[in-house]
């Protein structure tokens with residue numbers, strides 16, 4: 049499992065957090081996604097053998113949000 053924190057522009061409330069978290073949680077390979085509209089980021093715990101960060105970013109964009117440059121890996 050790998051954790052990535054992706055900066056996301058465009059979330060303005062808890063509803064946005066929920067929409068993004070739910071979409072990512074439904075994505076194959078994602079274990080847990082936690083969006084934070086105040087911090088403008090989403091933290092995703094995922095299985096790197098099944099999904100990659102590019103796909104996560106595409107999923108974020110598909111929700112109507114804007115994934116910014118990658119920063120933290122753990």
Ligand SMILES: [Cu+2]
Pocket residue numbers: 059060061062063064065
């Ligand atoms: Cu909202």
